[in-house]
Amino acid sequence: MPIRTPSQSMFRPVQPIDQSVLDENRKLIDEIDRRKILRGAVSLGALSMLTGCNVTDRNAVQSVLRAVSEWNDGVQAFLFNPNKLAPTYTEAQVLRPPRFNAYYGIEEVKPVDVASWKLELSGRIADKRPWSAQQMFDLPEQELIVRQICVEGWDYIGQWSGPNLKQFLERVGADLNAKYVMFRCADDYSGSIDMATALHPQTILATKYAKEPITDPFGFPLRLRTSTKLGFKNPKWITSIEVTNTYPGGYWEDRGFNWHSGL
Amino acid sequence: MSEVAIRVRSPSVRRMHPLAIRVMHWTNAVAMIIMIGSGWKIYNDEVLFGWLHFPEVITIGGEAQGALQWHFLGMWIFTLNLICYVIYGLVTGRFWRKLLPVWPHQVIADTRAALRFRLGHDDVTKYNAIQRTLYIGIILIMIVQIMSGLAIWKPVQFQEITALFYDFQGARLVHFIGMALIVLFLIVHVALALVVPKTLAAMVTGGPVLDEDQNRAKASADVSAENDDHRGG
Numbered sequence: 001m002p003i004r005t006p007s008q009s010m011f012r013p014v015q016p017i018d019q020s021v022l023d024e025n026r027k028l029i030d031e032i033d034r035r036k037i038l039r040g041a042v043s044l045g046a047l048s049m050l051t052g053c054n055v056t057d058r059n060a061v062q063s064v065l066r067a068v069s070e071w072n073d074g075v076q077a078f079l080f081n082p083n084k085l086a087p088t089y090t091e092a093q094v095l096r097p098p099r100f101n102a103y104y105g106i107e108e109v110k111p112v113d114v115a116s117w118k119l120e121l122s123g124r125i126a127d128k129r130p131w132s133a134q135q136m137f138d139l140p141e142q143e144l145i146v147r148q149i150c151v152e153g154w155d156y157i158g159q160w161s162g163p164n165l166k167q168f169l170e171r172v173g174a175d176l177n178a179k180y181v182m183f184r185c186a187d188d189y190s191g192s193i194d195m196a197t198a199l200h201p202q203t204i205l206a207t208k209y210a211k212e213p214i215t216d217p218f219g220f221p222l223r224l225r226t227s228t229k230l231g232f233k234n235p236k237w238i239t240s241i242e243v244t245n246t247y248p249g250g251y252w253e254d255r256g257f258n259w260h261s262g263l
Numbered sequence: 264m265s266e267v268a269i270r271v272r273s274p275s276v277r278r279m280h281p282l283a284i285r286v287m288h289w290t291n292a293v294a295m296i297i298m299i300g301s302g303w304k305i306y307n308d309e310v311l312f313g314w315l316h317f318p319e320v321i322t323i324g325g326e327a328q329g330a331l332q333w334h335f336l337g338m339w340i341f342t343l344n345l346i347c348y349v350i351y352g353l354v355t356g357r358f359w360r361k362l363l364p365v366w367p368h369q370v371i372a373d374t375r376a377a378l379r380f381r382l383g384h385d386d387v388t389k390y391n392a393i394q395r396t397l398y399i400g401i402i403l404i405m406i407v408q409i410m411s412g413l414a415i416w417k418p419v420q421f422q423e424i425t426a427l428f429y430d431f432q433g434a435r436l437v438h439f440i441g442m443a444l445i446v447l448f449l450i451v452h453v454a455l456a457l458v459v460p461k462t463l464a465a466m467v468t469g470g471p472v473l474d475e476d477q478n479r480a481k482a483s484a485d486v487s488a489e490n491d492d493h494r495g496g
Contacts, residue, residue, distance in 0.1 A: 262420070
C-alpha cells in the first residue's frame with residue numbers, strides 16, 4: 001500500500017515500485033537481514049565490554065582494570081633506568097610562581113606553622129629522631145630545574161632545591177633495600193614511591209623554589225620533588241617519612257590512579 | 264551447500280580475509296574504540312583547545328582515573344595487535360599483495376572516478392588506489408600514535424622519542440591530531456563499508472575465495488566446474 005503524502009516528494013518515484021521485486025529477491029533480503037543481526041550482535045557485544053555496565057559484573061571489570069594497572073606498575077619498574085636523568089632546563093625557562101594543584105582549591109590551603117613543624121621518621125629507619133625545619137634547611141642543597149608534568153596533561157618547568165633524598169635516607173640509616181618510601185602530609189594527603197625512584201639522583205626533599213623558600217601553597221616547609229614521576233606523586237607539607245616493605249598506597253593511588261606513575 | 268562447507272574447511276583454500284586478519288581487524292576495532300573513548304575523557308581534564316570538550320556521555324571510564332585505567336589497558340590490546348598485524352603483513356606478503364603498488368596517477372584516476380560515483384567494486388578482493396592509500400595511511404598513523412603515546416607516557420625514560428615531537432605538549436598535540444585522523448578514517452571507512460556491504464560481510468565471513476594459481480590447480484583437480492562458475496561470479 002503506497003503511503004499518501006500531502007505533496008509529492010522530489011525523491012519519490014512517480015510510478016510505485018513493483019512489489020513483486022521483493023518476492024523475487026526474498027533470499028537476498030533475508031540474507032541482508034541476517035547480516036544486520038550479526039552486525040548488531042558485534043556492536044552490542046563491543047558496547048557492553050566498553051562501558052562495563054550491567055551485562056557483566058561491574059566489579060569484575062573493575063578488578064580487571066586494577067590488575068592491568070598493577071601489571072603496568074611492574075612494566076614501569078622494569079622500564080625505569082636508575083641512571084637515566086630527566087632533561088634539565090635554564091633559569092630563564094622557570095615558571096614563577098609555579099602552578100598550584102591539590103585535591104582542593106588554593107584558597108583552602110592551611111599554612112604549616114614552621115615553629116612547631118617536625119619531620120617524623122618511622123619504619124625501616126635506624127635513627128628515628130624527628131627533624132626540625134631548621135635542621136632540614138641546614139642540610140646541603142641540590143638544585144633541579146626540571147619539567148613538572150601533571151597526570152591531567154599540563155606541565156611547567158620548575159626550579160627546586162633542597163636535600164637529596166638518597167643522602168637523607170643514608171644519613172638516617174634507612175633500609176635502602178626496602179620496597180617503598182611513604183610520605184604523609186599536614187593536609188591528610190599521602191603518597192608512596194618505589195625505593196628505586198627514592199634513590200634516583202634527581203629526587204630531592206625540596207625546601208626552596210626559584211632560590212626562595214617554598215611558599216605555603218606549594219608545600220612549605222618541605223615537599224618531595226622527583227624528576228621521574230607525575231606531579232601527584234610529589235606530596236607537599238610532608239610531616240612524616242616511612243620506609244616499609246608493605247605496600248602503603250596513597251591518596252590518589254587508593255582512588256584508582258596508577259601507583260608507579262613514572263615518567 | 265556441502266561443497267561450500269568442504270571448501271571453507273580446506274586449509275589450502277585462501278580467502279580474501281584469512282581468519283587471522285579478521286580476528287586482528289575486530290580486535291583493533293574494539294581497541295580503537297576503547298582508546299578513543301577513554302582518550303576523550305583524559306583530554307577533557309586539560310583541553311588543548313578551549314572550544315573543544317567531548318560530551319561526557321560519549322567518553323569511556325567515568326572519572327579521570329577510570330579513563331586512564333581503560334587507556335592503559337587498551338594500549339596493550341592496540342599495540343600488541345598492531346605488532347601482530349604488521350608482522351603478519353610482512354611475513355605473509357599481504358602488504359605487498361594487497362596494498363602495493365600505489366601510483367599517484369592511479370590515486371588521481373580512482374579519486375576522479377569515485378567523485379563521479381563510477382568507482383567499481385566488482386572485485387572486492389582487489390583494493391583500488393584510494394583504499395590502498397587510506398589503508399597504508401592509517402597503518403602509519405597508528406604507528407605514529409603509539410610513538411606519541413610513548414612520548415607522553417614516558418617523557419623521561421623515552422625522552423628521545425618525546426624530543427621527536429619537540430616536547431611533552433608537542434607529543435600531546437600530535438597524539439590528538441592522530442586521534443582526529445583515526446576518527447576521520449573510521450567515519451569514512453564505516454560509511455563506505457555500509458555503502459558496499461559485501462566488504463563488511465567479507466570482514467566477518469572471510470569473503471570470496473582467492474583465485475590464486477594453487478587454488479585453481481586444486482579446483483580443477485577435485486572441484487566441479489559448477490563451483491568454478493560460482494567463484495567467477
